[in-house]
Amino acid sequence: MESIVIVNGFSTSVYLAPYLRKVGFHLVHVEDESTPKYFKSSHREYNYDLCIEGKSFSEVLSELELFNVYAVIAGTDSGSSLADKLANQLCPQKSNDLSLSAARNSKHEMFQVLMAAGLTATEQTIFRNFSLLEAWLENKTYPYVVKPTISSGGTGVRIVHDFPSLRSAITENVSTRTIYDEEPEVLVQTALVGQEYIVNTVSASSIHEVVEVWKVQRNKSGVPILSHMELVNNNDVSLILVEYIRKVLDCLGWRSGPCHSEVMIVNGKPSLIEVNPRLHGDMLPDILTPIIGTNHVLKTVDSLSLDKPLAKNLAPPIQSEFCIKMMLHFHESGKIIKQPNWSLIEKLDSYKGKISRIVNGTYVSSSHSVSTSAASIFLSHPSKKVISNDFQKIKEWELSIDECLNSNELPRKVIL
Incomplete structure (x- = not known):
């Protein structure tokens, strides 16, 4: 039996293992020592046949050499470097250019490589x-x-x-x-001044298939915290993004696996913000399957299945209805003492699911990143008006989240 190794299989990559098992792979999880603590809570050890942690590179390699490793996938950014090294040793036919591994992990080196290749970069x-x-x-x-x-x-x-x-x-x-x-x-x-987009791709044998394109809205000053993003696979700008991101991935030596890239359109031209060699984090991928017929996780599984080769698509899959992911934030600091009344938003017509980071007994600061946000809410509906109305209702409801905090109690530990 062939094995798939997932390095730091946290966040959205927790959904990979069950699908890979269904298509017949033996599954091994490797945890890198640099894994942030907040990721570990999402680990699902029961999805794997073997879990390896707390070992040196040579020890991990020796243990994996006992298996017929078909591919190695990074579940989070923190696992990317180790995944590159393991793949180069265990399954070179499914590996990415090891000499460019640092450029895929360091934003400075990434832009140096792009500029040397003549691609637009800040x-x-x-x-x-x-x-x-x-x-x-x-x-x-x-x-x-x-x-x-x-x-x-x-x-x-x-x-x-x-x-x-x-x-x-x-x-x-x-x-x-x-x-x-x-x-x-x-x-x-x-700073790039324009409209930000997310482009989610899956690659196999240097063929890059675009799965999703999202239009991103952030706070434009100070902390550029995410407000919401809208799926725009049907938008004409996706054609520009598809062509550009393929050149970027080729330039960075990316040949195999999922990528999550952020691009700014400035005066009609794309310019890279960053490439992340992993799945789009903080997602509920199955919500997208009825909308575009697949999702970032499923397409990654397809890329590893011999009977479902990737195609060099000119545009991402057509979406059948509107879809938004919105972020809810803490506006104060304190200890979480209760849960908000989720039922008020769960009954909305466009509501499809949530990822909550509101954990009773923990201390939080006002939100300044994805990991410090209160929750992610997913909406989809054939009517954009319904989504717009529900969006406004949720933004009004968001104010009740701070009522779940005791802001007078000094934190012993703040979630970062």
């Missing part, structure tokens, strides 16, 4: 000291984006419009360990 510099930064800023204009070179879910990302804000954002990042509990390397980029 100007950037690694922060060393403020004197060098001020020299780099000459003849450039605000706004800028400050972010860790390696992060996830928008953690540490700030948009700044003047030098005091820039200094503050850098100081905050430098003094805060990354989501992977590492000392950060801080990147400063000229």
Whole structure:
């Protein structure tokens, strides 16, 4: 029996294992030491035939060499580097270019590779000291984006419009360990001003099939926290994005597996924000199957099934109805003492599901990233008006989330 290895199979990748088992694969989970704690709560050990954790690379490799490994997949960003190394050793025919692994994980190296290949990319510099930064800023204009070179879910990302804000954002990042509990390397980029999109793809043998295109809405200043995103597979802009993202993936040596990319359309032209070599996180993939006939997880399974080869599609699958994912946020800090009245939104016509991070007894800060948001809500309906009305009702209901907090109690530990 052939084996599939999933490295850090958390977040959306928890849905992979059951489908892979159905098509006949033996499943092994490998946990990298750098896995953020908040991911681990989503781990489903019962989905695997074997789970390996707390071992060195050579020990993991020796154990996996006992199996007929068909493919290695990264479940989260934190597992990407290890997945690349394991695939190169165990199943080179299903591996990605190992020499470009760092460029797929570090945003700075990613943009260096793109610029060398002549693809559109924003100007950037690694922060060393403020004197060098001020020299780099000459003849450039605000706004800028400050972010860790390696992060996830928008953690540490700030948009700044003047030098005091820039200094503050850098100081905050430098003094805060990354989501992977590492000392950060801080990147400063000229901000892309336009419309943001998400492009979810699956690749096999360097064929990149686009599965979903999402139009993204964020807070445009300070912390660019996600408001909501709308599935726009039928939008004409998807054709531009499909062509562009294929060039980006080729440039980064991506040949096999799912990718989640963020692109800004600036004056009608695409420019990369980042590529994440994994599934789109914080998703309920089965909600999309009735809408587009597949989803990011199912298409990944298809790419590994010999009887379902990928096609170089010119456009993503046509969607049959409207779909939105919206984020709910904490606006205060405190201890969660109760649950909100979910029934008020669960009865809405377009409501399809939720991912809640409201856990009684935990301490939270006001939301500043996906991982610190209160919940993700999924809506779909043939009528855009119904979704719009339900969206407004949920935004009004969102204010009740802060009533679930005791803001007077000082936290012993805040979820980051």
